[in-house]
Amino acid sequence: MSVFPIGTVMKLTDLTARQIRYYEEQDLIHPERNDGNRRMYSLNDIDVLLEIKDYLSDGINMAGIKRIYELKEVExxxxxxxxxxxxxxxxxxxxxxxxxxxxxxxxxxxxxxxxxxxxxx
DNA sequence: GTTCTGACA
DNA sequence: TGTCAGCA
CATH class of the missing domain: 1.20.5 (Single alpha-helices involved in coiled-coils or other helix-helix interfaces)
Structure with missing residues (x-):
């Protein structure tokens, strides 16, 4: 499922590597790791990142975004x-x-x- | 050349 | 968040 290296994800989402790794720390995305400890992102990860970008542009902070995904998991x-x-x-x-x-x-x-x-x- | 972790004027 | 260091 996971096939994209962070460089590809950066271009696809227009986010910096710093942001992408930070959102992972916040448990918003869960990329796998390949043999070289490199993050490999799935299409779903790309999707979530794009959603996060939308929420951010709507003025929602990380705390709010995390709440959204926490509720989504409860559902x-x-x-x-x-x-x-x-x-x-x-x-x-x-x-x-x-x-x-x-x-x-x-x-x-x-x-x-x-x-x-x-x-x- | 690309990505990773850790750290901070 | 940006950015730089020092590895792999």
């Missing part, structure tokens, strides 16, 4: 929880259906174990 965690909840409910539905078939005599092997929710975690 991301919430969505992950929602996703987990949906999967659990879906498993329950499938399990109940499997038990229904078993009790109804359509299956003599009991609930389908492939529907066991423990396999989804």
């Amino acid at each position: 991301k965690e919430k969505k992950m929880m929602e996703h987990t909840k949906v999967m659990t409910d879906d498993d329950v539905r499938r399990i109940l259906h499997a038990e229904f078939l078993s009790v109804s005599g359509f299956s003599g092997n009991g609930p389908d174990q492939s529907m066991n929710p423990s396999r989804m975690i």
Whole structure:
């Protein structure tokens, strides 16, 4: 995913190396490191840097920008929880259906174990 | 030639 | 943030 050296990112974002490294210190971007300890930025990193530049031009300071991305991560965690909840409910539905078939005599092997929710975690 | 870390008139 | 030093 990470393919751009800092020099390319500088031209693409019109930011100085000093700024780019500083935003990394603020945990706004997380470039990988290659064998030579060189930072390699992903397309997503470029995207975030451009967003940061917009926020800055709108008069938002680093504290504010950091808050924005912190909230964004909280929302991301919430969505992950929602996703987990949906999967659990879906498993329950499938399990109940499997038990229904078993009790109804359509299956003599009991609930389908492939529907066991423990396999989804 | 390019990037890295650390430091500061 | 800019910039310079001293490495790799």
